[in-house]
Amino acid sequence: MTLHSHKGLMFILDGLGDRPVPELRGRTPLEAARTPCMDALLTRGMGGLMDPLSPGVPVDTHTGTALLTGVCLKDARFLRRGPIEAAGAGVAMRNGDVAVRCNFATVEKGGDQFLIKNRRAGRLGEREVAELAMSLQQIDLGDGIYGSVHPATQHRAILHLTGPGLSADITDSDPMSGVSLRIQKVRAHDPHNIRAVATAEAVNRFLGIACARLPDHPFNVARRKAGGLEANGIICRGAGEILVLDNLLHHLNIKAAIITGDCTIVGLGRLLRHTVHTSSGFTALADTDIKAKIQMAIDALDRHELVFIHLKGPDICSHDLNPRGKMEFLERFDQALTAVPADDLVIGITGDHSSDSNQGDHCGDPVPSLLSSPGGRRDLCREYGETACCQGGLGRISANSFLISMLDAMGCLHNYQAGDSKYYPI
Ligand SMILES: [Zn+2]
Structure with missing residues (x-):
């Protein structure tokens, strides 16, 4: 052979x-x-x-x-991690789409900011993440941009952005290290990159909508009653476009x-x-x-x-x-x-x-x-x-x-x- x-x-x-x-x-x-x-x-x-x-x-x-x-x-x-996770979860990406790796997390509002209380919302099962993701489909983020969440392994998920004029050249909302527990505003790496600025704004809008919507999800209502950690927020990192390696x-x-x-x-x-x-x-x-x-x-x-x-x-x-x-x-x-x-x-x-x-x-x-x-x-x-x-x-x-x-x-x-x-x- x-x-x-x-x-x-x-x-x-x-x-x-x-x-x-x-x-x-x-x-x-x-x-x-x-x-x-x-x-x-x-x-x-x-x-x-x-x-x-x-x-x-x-x-x-x-x-x-x-x-x-x-x-x-x-x-x-x-x-970049986003499109790799997307391929793993079977998300079909087209040219121009952006994928961002996400965690469902437990967050708490502090003034006009959100603080991370638990990066993984305790440990979530894949069925639970799938249920949470179902409530975050085809979210209208303006300018023809839509965002949908797809479940990945354990507490992880993918935010899939579609629409015109997207760029993956954006920062993470995830502070990663224990130095800061504040969820970061997503920004364009280059403030002159109009597409990246628009994409960062769309991601920030999406994260705001998720934080407003998730506390009312039946899964979180049940966890609150049981005194458990809620999956009431999302942190994201590793935005990327389709990869040919x-x-x-x-x-x-x-x-x-x-x-x-x-x-x-x-x-x-x-x-x-x-x-x-x-x-x-x-x-x-x-x-x-x-x-x-x-x-x-x-x-x-x-x-x-x-x-x-x-x-x-x-x-x-x-x-x-x-x-x-x-x-x-x-x-x-x-x-x-x-x-x-x-x-x-x-x-x-x-x-x-x-x-x-x-x-x-x-x-x-x-x-x-x-x-x-x-x-x-x-x-x-x-x-x-x-x-x-x-x-x-x-x-x-x-x-x-x-x-x-x-x-x-x-x-x-x-x-x-x-x-x-x-x-x-x-
Ligand atoms: Zn490793």
Whole structure:
């Protein structure tokens, strides 16, 4: 079927890297976890430290994953979350539309401003978010612009704007960090950009309408009665227009599949034109069905040269300040990994970024990574973890280079020319 000598399996463990945690006696969750299967893969392969974008720079999931799945550095820097989430939720965007990533949140009015009390309105189920979104359809925002909300994973949603003269060159209403809890007014990045100014005004109008309408929604009335957190506001970020992404794997004529339960990664996979496999048992949480994911990946290898498996669990645990949960997830993952027929496969294990379980957020530390291939080089790393990987033969490697190293081990780079230099590390 092919010139390729081996097929490849890349595990993207979301937020894999971490920092030493006092409750784990100064070890990281990966170092504290019992992982005999990954240790064996490392022993017959090489370890290293992977920088998604640039050393020390924290990145979002979509950026780190895009770089590992074939998007070059230059394009990945400008990816916006809105259209990726929209693709994941199956929202059909046309040229000129704008998509903005949203959270349903608990907000409180303070003077003429809104303060965020809970960024996720507690935790919302997808059915609840779908009900809330139903009340925010085809909202007339003036000048022929309309806004509709579509549900995504958990508390997340997408605001889809249609109409003439839109621009995605606008700021976020989401203050993101804990420094300010005030919802920000959305503005044009360039006040001379008339289209962006009009779009920012439309988004602000929409957010005002949502805050006025949501408290009366039956879901919120019931939550108020029960003393729970209301989903009475929306915060948004990552506005973007429709994306057409170049991809190294298409360029090399390599068929790839992505296995994931996360709406963002589903969207990214669709935009990259990889085969996307998902299932209701893939929760994008720590309780996901790891074994079923691995089995689906093994099946997908029949029809694809390279299969990516994305697991969100480690990052969720870090955001929840739960390093022990992250350690236990990695142990469950390691047990499930025994089902992989490793002898004839090129296997890469890495993450889209590191996440600090002490702070509950992404950090710019490099990701401990391993590459194991039949007949491939070995190094002296034995126990998979942040410290051991400092000594590894892969050295300090970029996300693009990690993918390219896998492809080389698979024997896929026959058509790789010097002209492909945008994929060389910078
Ligand atoms: Zn991530």
